[in-house]
Amino acid sequence: SPAQIGVTGLAVMGRNLARNLARHGYTVAVHNRTSARTRALVEEFGHEGDFVPAETPEEFVAALERPRRLVIMVKAGGPTDAVIEEFAPLLDEGDIVVDGGNAHFADTRRRERRLRERGIHFVGTGISGGEEGALNGPSIMPGGSEEAHAALRPLLESIAAKAADGTPCTTHVGPDGAGHFVKMVHNGIEYADMQLIAEAYDLLRTVAGYEPARIAEVFRTWNTGRLDSYLIEITAEVLAHTDAATGRPFVDVVADRAEQKGTGRWTVQTALELGVPVSGIAEAVFARSLSGHAALREAAAELPGPRRQVLDEREAARFADQVEQALYASKVTSYAQGWNMMQAASEEYGWGIDLGAVAAIWRGGCIIRAAFLDRVRAAFAADPTLPTLLADAEFAKEIGEAQPAWRAVVATAVRHGVPVPGFSAALASYDALRAERLPAALTQAQRDYFGAHTYRRTDRAGSYHTLWSGDRSEVSADI
Numbered sequence: 001s002p003a004q005i006g007v008t009g010l011a012v013m014g015r016n017l018a019r020n021l022a023r024h025g026y027t028v029a030v031h032n033r034t035s036a037r038t039r040a041l042v043e044e045f046g047h048e049g050d051f052v053p054a055e056t057p058e059e060f061v062a063a064l065e066r067p068r069r070l071v072i073m074v075k076a077g078g079p080t081d082a083v084i085e086e087f088a089p090l091l092d093e094g095d096i097v098v099d100g101g102n103a104h105f106a107d108t109r110r111r112e113r114r115l116r117e118r119g120i121h122f123v124g125t126g127i128s129g130g131e132e133g134a135l136n137g138p139s140i141m142p143g144g145s146e147e148a149h150a151a152l153r154p155l156l157e158s159i160a161a162k163a164a165d166g167t168p169c170t171t172h173v174g175p176d177g178a179g180h181f182v183k184m185v186h187n188g189i190e191y192a193d194m195q196l197i198a199e200a201y202d203l204l205r206t207v208a209g210y211e212p213a214r215i216a217e218v219f220r221t222w223n224t225g226r227l228d229s230y231l232i233e234i235t236a237e238v239l240a241h242t243d244a245a246t247g248r249p250f251v252d253v254v255a256d257r258a259e260q261k262g263t264g265r266w267t268v269q270t271a272l273e274l275g276v277p278v279s280g281i282a283e284a285v286f287a288r289s290l291s292g293h294a295a296l297r298e299a300a301a302e303l304p305g306p307r308r309q310v311l312d313e314r315e316a317a318r319f320a321d322q323v324e325q326a327l328y329a330s331k332v333t334s335y336a337q338g339w340n341m342m343q344a345a346s347e348e349y350g351w352g353i354d355l356g357a358v359a360a361i362w363r364g365g366c367i368i369r370a371a372f373l374d375r376v377r378a379a380f381a382a383d384p385t386l387p388t389l390l391a392d393a394e395f396a397k398e399i400g401e402a403q404p405a406w407r408a409v410v411a412t413a414v415r416h417g418v419p420v421p422g423f424s425a426a427l428a429s430y431d432a433l434r435a436e437r438l439p440a441a442l443t444q445a446q447r448d449y450f451g452a453h454t455y456r457r458t459d460r461a462g463s464y465h466t467l468w469s470g471d472r473s474e475v476s477a478d479i
C-alpha cells in the first residue's frame with residue numbers, strides 16, 4: 001500500500017520521527033542519502049510498524065500517496081536547500097514538503113515562496129523535544145498554508161506530545177516562517193531558562209555553601225512547586241550524578257565551557273532587528289560565549305574580587321528560599337521578553353500568531369515544558385492583546401511578592417562577586433519597564449546636543465531642537 005507520509009534524512013531525529021509515525025499506524029516511506037541508514041532502520045525497527053524503504057529520491061516519491069506528504073529531516077542551511085532542490089522537480093502541484101529541522105525563519109520564508117510559485121506547499125516546522133521527544137511525542141510548531149496544515153493535522157496531532165489535559169502539543173502557528181520563528185524563540189527562552197538555573201545553582205553552591213547532591217535536593221523540592229518543569233527536573237538529575245571515573249560530583253568534572261549551535265544567537269540577532277529587548281536571552285547567549293573565551297578568562301583570572309564568606313546553615317536555608325523567588329521572577333520576566341518578540345514578529349509579518357496557543361503547545365514535549373505555561377496560556381486566553389505577561393494580574397501579583405527576595409539575591413550575588421547576568425538583567429528589565437521616568441530623557445537631550453537629533457517635550461506636541469552652540473534658545477524642528 002502507498003505510504004501516507006515519508007521521511008528523508010534518517011539521522012537520529014528523522015529516524016525517531018519516522019518510528020513515531022509508524023508506531024501510530026501510519027505507513028512511512030523512509031529514505032536517506034546513504035541507504036545503509038535506511039536499511040538499518042528497517043532491520044532494527046521494522047517490527048514497530050509499516051515502513052517502505054526507498055533507495056533513491058524517485059523511489060521515495062513514487063512510494064507516497066497523493067497529495068504527497070514528505071518530511072525533510074536534514075541539517076539546517078545548505079543541506080536543506082540541497083534536498084529541496086533534489087526533490088522539488090519530482091513533485092506535483094498540491095504536494096506538501098515539511099522541513100522539520102531547526103531552520104532560520106528567513107530561509108523558510110524564502111523556500112516557502114519559491115515552492116509556492118511551483119504549486120508546492122512548504123511547511124517549515126519547529127520540532128522540539130530532542131531525540132526522546134521525536135520518538136515519544138515532541139511539541140510540533142508547523143508554519144505554512146492552512147490547506148497544507150489541514151492535510152497534516154491528523155498525523156501531527158497523533159504523534160505530538162499530549163498536555164496534562166490531553167490536548168496535543170501542536171497547532172498551526174501561522175503562514176510561511178511562523179513555525180520556525182516560534183521554534184527559534186523557544187530555543188532563546190531555553191537558553192535564558194538554562195542560564196537562570198545555572199545562576200541559581202552557582203549561588204547555592206558558592207554563597208549557601210551547598211554541595212551538588214544537596215542542591216539536587218533543593219531543585220527536586222522546587223520541582224514540586226511553581227517551578228515544576230523539565231529543565232528543573234533534569235538539573236536535579238545532573239547534580240545528583242557522580243562521575244564513575246573519579247567519584248566526584250559529575251558537574252565538577254565537566255569543563256565549564258557552554259557551546260551553542262546557534263538558535264539562541266539567531267533569537268538575539270532577530271530581536272535586535274525587530275527592536276524588541278530580550279536582555280535575558282541575550283545575557284544567556286553572552287554567558288555561553290564568555291565561558292568559552294579561554295584567553296580572556298585567563299587574562300582576568302588574577303583580578304581582585306570580594307572576600308567571600310559562606311552563609312551559616314540558618315541563613316543559607318533562608319537564602320535558598322530567596323533564590324527560588326528570584327529564579328521564578330527572572331524566569332517570568334525572560335519568558336515575557338520571548339512573548340514580546342513573538343508578538344512583534346507576528347505584527348511585522350502579519351502572521352496572526354495566537355500567543356496563548358503557543359504556550360499551550362509548549363506545555364508538553366518540548367525542552368521548556370513547564371507547569372507554569374498553562375498559566376501563560378490562560379493569561380493570553382483571558383486577554384489576547386495583553387501587551388506583556390508581566391501585566392497579567394496574577395503574574396504581576398506573584399512578581400510583586402517575589403521582588404524583595406529577588407533584589408536581595410541580586411545584591412548578595414554582587415557582594416559575593418558571583419556573576420548573575422540573567423537574574424540582574426531580568427530585574428533591570430522589570431525596573432525599567434515599571435519606571436515612571438527613564439533617564440532616556442537625558443540620552444535624547446545629549447543626542448540633540450551633539451547631533452541636532454531633536455527631542456519631544458512632555459508638555460506640548462512637536463519636535464524641537466535647542467541651539468546648544470548658540471544662545472540656547474529652542475526652535476521648532478517640524479517643517
Ligand code: 6PG
Binds near residue numbers: 130187190259
Ligand atoms: C529542542 C532543542 C533542540 C536542540 C537545541 C540545542 O527544542 O529540542 O532546542 O533544538 O537540542 O537547539 O541548542 P544549542 O546546541 O544551541 O544549545
